[in-house]
Amino acid sequence: MNSATPSTPSFEELVAEGEAVPTEGWDFSWFEGRATEERPSWGYARAMGERLGAAEAALDIQTGGGEVLASARQLPRPTVATEGWPPNVAKATALLHPRGAVVVASPEDAPLPFADAAFDLVVSRHPVTAHWTEIARVLAPGGTYFAQHVGPSSVYELVEYFLGPQPEANRGARHPDRERAGAEAAGLEIVDLRAERLRMEFHDIGAVVHFLRKVVWMVPGFTVDQYRTRLLDLHERIVAEGPFVAHSSRHLIEARRT
Template sequence: MTGARQELLARWRAEESEQPEGWDFSALDGRMWADPPPWDLDAIWGEALGAAQHVLDMGTGGGEHLLRFRALLPADVVATEGWPPNVPVARKALEPHGIQVTDFGAPDHDPDSAPMPFPEGRFDLVLNRHEAYSPREVARVLAPGGVLLTQQVGSGELPELHALLGAEPEEPTVTYDGFVADAKAAGLRVVDGEEFTGAYRFVDVAALVAYLQRVPWQAPEDFSVDGYADALLELHERSAGGEIALTQRRFWLRARRPA
C-alpha cells in the first residue's frame, strides 16, 4: 500500500468513534449538507404546538429538537427515548423545563409488540421525528380529535454506498404509502403528507465516515475503516477526493384520530 493510501486510511480512522450522545450533528457543520425537503417541519410543528395542551415527543434523542420549541410548549409535555445512553442526556436537558422523559422505544422490526406506557386518550398531539412507532398504539393514546405528526427516513437511503460496501439491499419497510395505509388501518385519518427524494452531500470520505458514526444503522453492522478499506478507497478515487452525493429519502404525514 502506498504512503498516500496509508495516510488516507489513517485520516479516516481518526473519524471513528462511539456514537455520540444525544442527536447532535454540529461536528459535521461545513462538511455535510442535506437537500431540504419541500415542507417546513419546524413550521408545521410550531403551528400544531400552538393549539396543543397535552404533548408527547417520541424519540426525543437528547431533547435538542424539542427544546427549539420551548417558547411554544404547553405545561404538559412528555418525551420518550429508547436508546439507553440518550435517556439520561434527555432527562438532564428536558426535566429542568418540566418535561418528563420516559424510557421507551418500539422495536423497528415489530413496533406493535411494545405497548406504549400511557393511558388511552392521554395526548392531543404526538410528535415523532425519525422514530419507529405503532400506529395502533399512537391511535390509542391520542385523544379524540388528536393529531400525529411524523417525519420519517424512508427505506432505500444511501443505495450507492450500500452497493459499494456489498450490503444486502434494504427491505422497503419504511415508505410513505405503507405508513399512510397503516395509519388508516389503525383508525386514523390522514389529512396531509408528502414524500421527497434528494441528496446528502459530503465534502470527502472522512466526512462520510464521521456521519456513519452518528447513524451506524445506515452502514453494515461490521462497518469499520479497516474492514471496508478497499471500498472506501474506491469511493475516494471515484470522487477524485472531492464531494460525494448519496441518495436521501424523507416523508412526513399528519394524521388525526376522529373526534
C-alpha cells in the same frame, strides 16, 4: 495511493476523526463543511413548534437527544418524550428537563407506557418504526400525529456501496403508501402526506465514517476494520472526483384520530 500534502489530512487521519466523534443525540453540527443534506421544503421543526404551541398534552416518540423537541419555543404541560438508547436518554433529560418536559426510557419496540387517549398531539422525527396501533391508542379523539419519517431507499447509494444491491423489499420499505395503509388500519385519518428526495454530499471519508457510526441501521454492524478496503477506495474516489453524492428520502405525515 495514500499520499497527502501537509495541508490535506490523510486517509488514516480522516478515519480517526470520524471514529472519535461521539454519536449520541441528533446534533449534526460536526458535519458542517464536511457533508451537506438538503432540507425538506415543509420545515418540520418550525411546523412542529407551531402545533406544540397550541397543544394541551404532547408526546415526542423516539426523541433522540431531544434536540428537535427543544427547538420549539413553547411546550405544553405536560410534554413527555420517549427514547430507547441510554446515552440519548441522558442527553435528552439534561436538555428537556429545564423546559419542563419529562423523558421516559422506553425501548423502541415496546408498547408506549401511557394511558389510552393521554395526548392531543404526538410528534416524532425519524422514528425507526411507526407503531400505528400504539400511536392511535395514546391519541385523544380528534388528536393529531405529526411527524417526519425516513422514506424508501434513503441514502441507498451509500448503503449499496458497502453492502451491494439490496432486495426490492428492503428498497421499498418505509414507502409513504405503506405508511398511509398502516395509519388508516389503526383508525387514523390522513390529513397530509408529502414526500421528497433530497441531495446529500459527503466531502471526506471521515464524514462517511461518522455518519455510518451515528445512523447505525444504514450498514448494520459497521466498523472501520471490517470495511477498511471499501473505505480506502471511497476515500481515493472522493479525492479524485469530488464529493460522494447520495439522496435521502423523507416524508411528512399528519394523521388525526377520529
